[in-house]
Amino acid sequence: MAATSFGNVLVTSLPIDSVPMESFLAHWWVFPVSIVFSTIALASGVSGALFFSPFFLLVVGLQPAQAIGAGLLTEVFGMGNGLRSYVKQGLVDYATAKWLLLGAVPSIVIGAFAAQYAPEGLLRGIFGVGLVVLGGFLVYYEPPDKCVPGEGEGPYLERKNTGRGSTVVEATNGERYAYDTCWRPPGVALATTGGFITGLISAGLPEIVTTQLVIRCRVPPRVAIATSVFVLAVAAVAGAAVRALSATPVWYVVAWSIPGVLIGGTIGTRTGKYVPSDLMELGLGVIFGLVSGIVLVTTFLL
Structure with missing residues (x-):
C-alpha cells in the first residue's frame, strides 16, 4: 500500500511539460520491453531492477546514476502486484520485517545518496561487479522454494536461533506456519548490506535477504519471499524518494517503463508457477554475468 501511495504522488507531480515530446515518443519501445522484463522478474522471483538498470544503461x-535511479523507481511500481498478493494472503512475517527494515531503510537511503556523488566510472565499475556477485548468488544458491529451512545455519547460529520463542504466521487460506524465532542481528546486518547495495545499484536486497531467511533462520520459503518483498517495497520507496528529490529523473523513460511493469507484473504473478525456478535462476545468473562483463569491459577497456 505504501508503494501505491508513493506512486500516486509521483505520477501527479511529474514535470511532463519539461519533457521534450520527441524524446518521450522516441522511447515508446521501452514499454513492450518493460512488459517482458517485469513478467520474467515476477515469474522468477528476482528483483526487476536487475533487468532494468543494465537495460537503461x-x-x-x-548515465549510470540515471539508469540506476530509473531502475529503482520502476521497481517501486513493478512490485505492487506481488506485494498486494502476499499481504492479501497473510504471508508476511511482520515481526521479522520490522527488524529487517531497521537496517534496510537507512542503508538504502545512504546508498542512494552515495550513488549521486560517485564518479561515473566508479559507479559503472561497482554496478558491473555487483551484477557479477548477484549473478553468482543466483547460480550458487538453490531457489528459495527449493531450500531446506535451517540447512545453512551451522552450529553457532543453531545455538543462537534456539530458545528465542516461536513465530506463527496464519495465512488467510488456513495454512499455519510455525517456526523458531530467528536471532535478529544477522538478519539486520544482511538487510543493511542488501539495502545499501540496492540504493547504490538498485538491486540486491531481496536476493540476499530471501535465501538467508530460509537457510539460516528456518523461515518457510513462502513466508520468507513474502516478507522480503514487503521489506523491499518499503525500503525501495525510501530509495526512490531520494532519487526523485536529489536528481533529475528521466521521466520520458520511466513514463513508458512504469505502465509496462504494471502489465508485466500481472502476467508474471500468474505464470510463475509454470516456470521451473531452478532453471530460471541458473539462466538469469548466466545472463547477469554476461551483462556485467559488458559493463566492465566498456567501462575499463574501451
Missing part, C-alpha cells in the same frame, strides 16, 4: 544510453 547499455541500451537506452542513460
Whole structure:
C-alpha cells in the first residue's frame, strides 16, 4: 500500500511539460520491453531492477546514476502486484520485517545518496561487479522454494536461533506456519548490506535477504519471499524518494517503463508457477554475468 501511495504522488507531480515530446515518443519501445522484463522478474522471483538498470544503461544510453535511479523507481511500481498478493494472503512475517527494515531503510537511503556523488566510472565499475556477485548468488544458491529451512545455519547460529520463542504466521487460506524465532542481528546486518547495495545499484536486497531467511533462520520459503518483498517495497520507496528529490529523473523513460511493469507484473504473478525456478535462476545468473562483463569491459577497456 505504501508503494501505491508513493506512486500516486509521483505520477501527479511529474514535470511532463519539461519533457521534450520527441524524446518521450522516441522511447515508446521501452514499454513492450518493460512488459517482458517485469513478467520474467515476477515469474522468477528476482528483483526487476536487475533487468532494468543494465537495460537503461547499455541500451537506452542513460548515465549510470540515471539508469540506476530509473531502475529503482520502476521497481517501486513493478512490485505492487506481488506485494498486494502476499499481504492479501497473510504471508508476511511482520515481526521479522520490522527488524529487517531497521537496517534496510537507512542503508538504502545512504546508498542512494552515495550513488549521486560517485564518479561515473566508479559507479559503472561497482554496478558491473555487483551484477557479477548477484549473478553468482543466483547460480550458487538453490531457489528459495527449493531450500531446506535451517540447512545453512551451522552450529553457532543453531545455538543462537534456539530458545528465542516461536513465530506463527496464519495465512488467510488456513495454512499455519510455525517456526523458531530467528536471532535478529544477522538478519539486520544482511538487510543493511542488501539495502545499501540496492540504493547504490538498485538491486540486491531481496536476493540476499530471501535465501538467508530460509537457510539460516528456518523461515518457510513462502513466508520468507513474502516478507522480503514487503521489506523491499518499503525500503525501495525510501530509495526512490531520494532519487526523485536529489536528481533529475528521466521521466520520458520511466513514463513508458512504469505502465509496462504494471502489465508485466500481472502476467508474471500468474505464470510463475509454470516456470521451473531452478532453471530460471541458473539462466538469469548466466545472463547477469554476461551483462556485467559488458559493463566492465566498456567501462575499463574501451
